[in-house]
Amino acid sequence: MIAVDKCIVCDSDKQVSFGTMKNDPYYKRISGRTNYDVSYVACKDCGLVYQNPVLGEHEMEELYSEKYRSDLEDKHDRFLKQANYFREHLYPWITEHIHLNGEKSVLDIGCGAGTILMPFKDNGWETYGIEPTKNISEYGRQNFGSNIKTGFYDRYSYPDKKFKLIIFSHVLEHVLYPEKILHDIKENMDEESYLFIGTPNVTLPMMPGGILHGDHIWLFSDRTLKLYLEKLGFDIVVMDNWVPRGLRVIVKMSSNNADRQLNTQQADDYRAVKRLYKNIKLKEFEQFSKTVIVRNSVLVNKLCGNIDMNGIRLVKSREGIVNAVMATNDKKILLYKCKNPRNAASDIIKAIDLDGYKVIILFGYGLGYLPKVLLKTLREDQRLIVYEDNIPLLKSAFLYLNLLGFLNDKRVIIAINREKLISHLKEFIKETMTKDFLIMTNSLIDHDYLNRFKKIMDSL
Ligand SMILES: [Zn+2]
Structure with missing residues (x-):
């Protein structure tokens, strides 16, 4: 295991224990390992939640190249379903927020079987994918005709190639050295290129099974992700939360393209993040649910200050009837739908x-x-x-x-x-x-x- 002595977002060495998850299913797959506890800390300065200690490089390589996903039987329908989901929910969101003239090329890093790429391919994009897990990348190549490489991505994977769009979906939280990989990604971008990043939001822990487990090293919120990307020289084009998958953001390289100083006043209050998790009682919420937002609206609002998502509030109507209202943008949703x-x-x-x-x-x-x-x-x-x-x-x-x-x-x-x-x-x-x-x-x-x-x- 490797000890993490500094926060990757703000470089602070002040950390506080956040929680330990026992019997982690991913840790159990790694040969020779006898301790399956995953420990998380929160950075006291910016609020980033991260594993400490983390798996070593060899263990990571073993996990992702061989053992991440096991059997692929009966997965064909699941992959197609996944592709349809991305076609309906992700493809339109990305294409709505990017503006390209001419060539359309997309690279998906950690592409799995290439399900995100399918709608792009169907719409005339030149598609590329790279995926370290051997059986899945092989499956994608054979069954979906996607242009998929097997391997871990770095700046030498596609030398001198510039992609108009790079997709980095639910990979950031898994990699040991995210700063290095984000710098490498810039080598495959030019001033017109966009980078899409999806990652869980620690303040909206709504994925099935929760988000604290062995393969998730870095857990961002909208605030810490924004700080991190700006520090690494990216400008944010758009950012929001996609329930239940978490944060999604599109960035471009900033014009001066240099790392910046950051202002941690816009960071998370780590105590609020801890309190939120205490309220959620970690393992009790094994299934994701809107409930998590509903139940913690005040905290979620506090932590998701940059995102246009008003919380739940109680309102009293003229008849003296109380109802709970959730307002998102212009829409108001009554939690109790009956009139009386x-x-x-x-x-x-x-x-x-x-x-x-x-x-x-x-x-x-x-x-x-x-x-x-x-x-x-x-x-x-x-x-x-x-x-x-x-x-x-x-x-x-x-x-x-x-x-x-x-x-x-x-x-x-x-x-x-x-x-x-x-x-x-x-x-x-x-x-x-x-x-x-x-x-x-x-x-x-x-x-x-x-x-x-x-x-x-x-x-x-
Ligand atoms: Zn920090």
């Missing part, structure tokens, strides 16, 4: 027979309509457990709906985390000698509760 959530909650409760249950567990407090109506219908000997681990949401809902009465009702328990829920459930099981709970979810906000609950029940 209070009536909708009554309808739901009317449709359920609560009589036979001693304990009702409601996953998600939501904005309080469902729990409030639910409580009205409960007998004295029934109990209502509301599981809600989003404290800011709870607080604002209480504030708007004045639910002190709800809180003070002896039949109500609010479990604010998994441990509390488990201990309450154990008590009830002891008291009532049954595991026959009625489970409800306030699923407008979180669709993942039931899976999580199944795990909890299995643990009882």
Whole structure:
């Protein structure tokens, strides 16, 4: 392993432990390795999150040339699906933001089977790809006719060739020496060329399985990525977030093409990044979900200050009904789509027979309509457990709906985390000698509760 003593963005040596992921699946594939822990630190000056220590060069080479992706059976449809996804969602975005006269040539670095290149090829571009993983690059060459080389990219891969567009999609976070490779990329660019970079956003950790794992070394936010690219002599043409894949940015070489001094006042507050992860509870959110943004809107806004993405806020309409609104650009999206959530909650409760249950567990407090109506219908000997681990949401809902009465009702328990829920459930099981709970979810906000609950029940 190699220790990283300096931040690649701001050169600071001040770092603070960010988190350790156990039993990493990528580390497990490397021969001779017995320790599978992946440790991350955050830079105290700019907020970049990065692995420390990192795998050595030989281990990296072994991982990416042989062991990164294993069997390719039944992958054909998956590759075609991927190509269609890029055709619909990435190709139009890139071509909308670049302006070329004449020749159209594109190089995809770390191209896999060449799925990003396919729509470019279909639209008359001259396409090139380079990919270190042998079986995948071979598969792409044979099946999709893409012009793919097998190997690790550097400035000698395409000597003297200038591409009008270089794609560097979800590779930056994987490479040991990103500064070197970005300097090499400039050798294949001229003043007209564009570089596309896609990489996860540490402040929007929404990819399936999360983004902290062995193959991800550098985790940028929009701020740290901007600082880094400007420092290395690139000008940003456009940058945004592409849910759920993360940041995407198009840059050109800056006219003086030199490395610059950077201003870390525009950096991330590493404490805010850490807090965000604490809220997200890392492994509990195994599936990506808009929930992550919804639940952490204030922090996400704070961290994504450069991006036009307003957070969630609660609004009160004339009828006294509270709803949550997410505004992106000019569009406003109501999180609770029904016009009158209070009536909708009554309808739901009317449709359920609560009589036979001693304990009702409601996953998600939501904005309080469902729990409030639910409580009205409960007998004295029934109990209502509301599981809600989003404290800011709870607080604002209480504030708007004045639910002190709800809180003070002896039949109500609010479990604010998994441990509390488990201990309450154990008590009830002891008291009532049954595991026959009625489970409800306030699923407008979180669709993942039931899976999580199944795990909890299995643990009882
Ligand atoms: Zn830094």
